[in-house]
Amino acid sequence: MDEATKTLTQLGQQAQTASYDLGLLSTTKKNAVLRAMATALMAHQAEILAANAKDLENPQVADKFIDRLTLTADRLTEMATGLKQVAALPDPIGNVDRAWRNEAGLMIAKERVPLGVIGMIFEARPNVTVDASALCFKTGNAVILRGGKEALHSNQALVSVLRGALAAADVNQNAIQLIQDTSHTTAAKFMQLTDYIDVLIPRGSARLIQAVLAQATVPVIETGAGNCHVYVDQAAQLPMATAIVVNGKVQRPSVCNATEKLLIHRAVAANYLPTIITALRDQGVEVRGDAATQAIIPDVVPATEADWGTEYNDLIIAVKVVDSEAEAIQHINHYNTQHSEAIVTDNYQAGKLFQQRVNAACVYINASTRFTDGFEFGFGAEIGISTQKLHARGPMGLAELTSYKYVIDGNGQIRQ
Amino acid sequence: MDEATKTLTQLGQQAQTASYDLGLLSTTKKNAVLRAMATALMAHQAEILAANAKDLENPQVADKFIDRLTLTADRLTEMATGLKQVAALPDPIGNVDRAWRNEAGLMIAKERVPLGVIGMIFEARPNVTVDASALCFKTGNAVILRGGKEALHSNQALVSVLRGALAAADVNQNAIQLIQDTSHTTAAKFMQLTDYIDVLIPRGSARLIQAVLAQATVPVIETGAGNCHVYVDQAAQLPMATAIVVNGKVQRPSVCNATEKLLIHRAVAANYLPTIITALRDQGVEVRGDAATQAIIPDVVPATEADWGTEYNDLIIAVKVVDSEAEAIQHINHYNTQHSEAIVTDNYQAGKLFQQRVNAACVYINASTRFTDGFEFGFGAEIGISTQKLHARGPMGLAELTSYKYVIDGNGQIRQ
Missing domain, CATH: 3.40.605.10 (Aldehyde Dehydrogenase; Chain A, domain 1)
Structure with a gap:
């Protein structure tokens, strides 16, 4: 020995x-x-x-x-x-x-x-x-x-x-x-x-x-690996979505419950993208976007495949336009670390479906991913945030x- | 690939x-x-x-x-x-x-x-x-x-x-x-x-x-590694102890909740060993014993250090005489697989101390180790018996x- x-x-x-x-x-x-x-x-x-x-x-x-x-x-x-x-x-x-x-x-x-x-x-x-x-x-x-x-x-x-x-x-x-x-x-x-x-x-x-x-x-x-998404549904209250996305991204960008990805339903993309991207950039956030986002906001940084799986822990966000809630859920279940995911919607069915189908420790309707925290949950303490199921x-x-x-x-x- | x-x-x-x-x-x-x-x-x-x-x-x-x-x-x-x-x-x-x-x-x-x-x-x-x-x-x-x-x-x-x-x-x-x-x-x-x-x-x-x-x-x-002990305390009802030990050993010797080791308090050893060893042998059990057991029952098979850590899954039991409950607990915590352990005693304090200090999934007072089972527990099913703590x-x-x-x-x- x-x-x-x-x-x-x-x-x-x-x-x-x-x-x-x-x-x-x-x-x-x-x-x-x-x-x-x-x-x-x-x-x-x-x-x-x-x-x-x-x-x-x-x-x-x-x-x-x-x-x-x-x-x-x-x-x-x-x-x-x-x-x-x-x-x-x-x-x-x-x-x-x-x-x-x-x-x-x-x-x-x-x-x-x-x-x-x-x-x-x-x-x-x-x-x-x-x-x-x-x-x-x-x-x-x-x-x-x-x-x-x-x-x-x-x-x-x-x-x-x-x-x-x-x-x-x-x-x-x-x-x-x-x-x-x-x-x-x-x-x-x-x-x-x-x-x-x-x-x-x-x-x-x-x-x-x-x-x-x-x-x-x-x-x-x-513990602790995050790559949290916010999905803005077509039935979202857009000002609420902006508050939730900006809070998730900028309030403390270095932590695992920060929002790293933004998915937007195609039906609201053209209308909403200029607003949310301006709001994020006003806070110093670098915005990367998929082809559909680039088509609406030509000066975003093009997002690559590697972006979808990356936890930036920084003032960077990647944006993707999706055709449906189902696509959003599928994308999230493919790329997430099972940490925290959020939907913004006023559609009851869409919200409940999201909570049921998204595979993550914490699934939010209409709230910031930043709430995944032992103190915010009322535990009075936290030794870490588990991303496993056992x-x-x-x-x-x-x-x-x-x-x-x-x-x-x-x-x-x-x-x- | x-x-x-x-x-x-x-x-x-x-x-x-x-x-x-x-x-x-x-x-x-x-x-x-x-x-x-x-x-x-x-x-x-x-x-x-x-x-x-x-x-x-x-x-x-x-x-x-x-x-x-x-x-x-x-x-x-x-x-x-x-x-x-x-x-x-x-x-x-x-x-x-x-x-x-x-x-x-x-x-x-x-x-x-x-x-x-x-x-x-x-x-x-x-x-x-x-x-x-x-x-x-x-x-x-x-x-x-x-x-x-x-x-x-x-x-x-x-x-x-x-x-x-x-x-x-x-x-x-x-x-x-x-x-x-x-x-x-x-x-x-x-x-x-x-x-x-x-x-x-x-x-x-x-x-x-x-x-x-x-x-x-x-x-x-x-799952499933057993090396279960029964400790017969000085305050045990001896006929109850015999029923529990024999049941634990012979009712189904091949399974992980079978009793594999018998610890006996020195104060009752001379009186009790002949009874329990006869009862076990009557059921075809090979009895192995430490030096103190050999001194009382000369024809037991001498137990070696290897016996204490072995799960026999067979009609074999090893017997050890201990000076105190504390020694029994220490022996169990050293050699067990954290599966199931039992004390036979009418002393309330001795029973509760054993339950508190023995490190195992199931700790019994006055019952057979064979009860560690999803069906006996009333779960209606069992996928296995976990011997880990996580x-x-x-x-x-x-x-x-x-x-x-x-x-x-x-x-x-x-x-x-």
Whole structure:
């Protein structure tokens, strides 16, 4: 066994042991620890910012990562507030989904339990370290964090503070562990630690997520790839459509629930395209269009086949004219990532058909795709947005970080 | 692209297209088709038995597979009854788990939808072909079946009859498809068809399941590995313990919920071991024991370290004496497959502690491990017993073959 495997195995064993302890902590105790973590973050502000400064000094860090990597007093306060918010949320562990007595007289209760050990793989955002640790701890899961190398010093400082709070509360510190070796080979081994890790949740770019899916043998929850469409039906209220499309595209273009594609029914295209394209361009959006769009607005950038499958995460949108709602649905089901899709229409049947036939985690009538979010959904938290169908789909809050066990009370029953 | 990949891709595309149609069928229609399948099975009895006879003629088929491979008029009648029973079950598709209005005024409904396309990989039991097809069809999922080569003719005949019933009802026949090429290389490619298959469910031996886990890139639901324990506490009613242990071991020793290990508290070991070992031996069970058991019953077969992790699926049991409930729990959590575990005790605290701390899908007080079963649980069906924590745990019925989507109704909401 090589050194990296030895270290990972040890982390895994420690996490598993910690997870058995965590599953038994009372909600009151867990909440007190989360609030203590918030206090500790503020108390150790200087050390954390100093560690972050070291990360920022690294000349290798690309300019576009600087913002997400940078910690400030304000951002630390936000993290601390986040910890206190997680403390205030209801605890799903121990909830009984349902209980019943079976034919043989057994009382069977389906009770929520932690998943066990969660592996988080992420990039250069140190806030994920605190967020993920809080959500995993609240749900009784041990977490092993593997952050990007650019944020190593920041993550070390943050994890050290969180583990200090665990130790001070007499909780197994290995509830939260950080992989110190940020090499790709170690990451690959981490993704195959099936004896100790119950689920991997990658958070970050599509490239990161694809790399995890390709290499992992531990079950993965696929998150965060978006390529969201808005379909403007012939029965749409056009001013409402404009508000929804512009909001979806420009309110925060870098996120996975941003609107990336606009489909317009041919019956309204000639009338509506000039309005919506002007509205988008007024906000600095580059508009690409299919042949039919080009025929109406000659100066759009021609869209290529590659555009339809691309998540821009930028102020770019591609527009396509469709002959029918059926064509819109077919196009969406072919090119989407099953994240979030919207129709704008006043036709009841068209709206309901769209919701029924579009294959996605969230399907909207007359609303912005930007609402796909744990906080907007009222979950009070979000560990990611799942784009797979197994286990969890759409925004994942605390409930989605649980499994269940059947707890069964008998009085001597045997099977006939 | 090689021939096998081409064929699989085509099967995958066809299944995906069928799955979109299936998701929209009414419950009434699906139930009528299931009953028509039952009628068709009986009508085509002669062809099916002839095909089965061809499989049985193969001199390569090992003796131990003959029974599970053999079809008879009675077994076909059982399959037909099974189809009618699935028709009579409630349909989970379209159920709304919960619905709520969020802060922005959106009505969000979490609605049950099919998983999409399910890949079933199994061995020489042709009844799985019909069972799995029925459960997948009822839940609006398309299924691609990959059965063992020993059962190919039987599976071809059965699938042809089921597809005939689909066609007669004007339903897309590709809802049920069989992989004709039963080579291992094609199976491996099938397990990596991530563009078209939403989940793989292997059913069969531990070897098969491990092979699927190792090769698949499609998400897998791990099923069926058992190594179930009964722990007889010092506060157990000993006659009840005997009934539970003997039932767990001998009622059907070949299945995954059979009892494979017996742990006995030291305080009752000297008194109880002669009774239970005699009772087991009376039923033809080979008893293996640790050193403490050997000290009390000198003629037990000495148990080795390998025994504790082995699923015998046979009339063999290994016995270990433990010093405490804590030791029993630790032993179980170390060696079990997270399937089903039982304690026999009249001590309330001991029972509840065991249920809380044992890491398994089903944890029993005073009942046989043999109850872990979709039918015994009242689900009316079972596609397998999951031993993982993601998505589904324990017996999987119709509900566990579903995912969900968020269906969201707005009136122009945009995100602030």
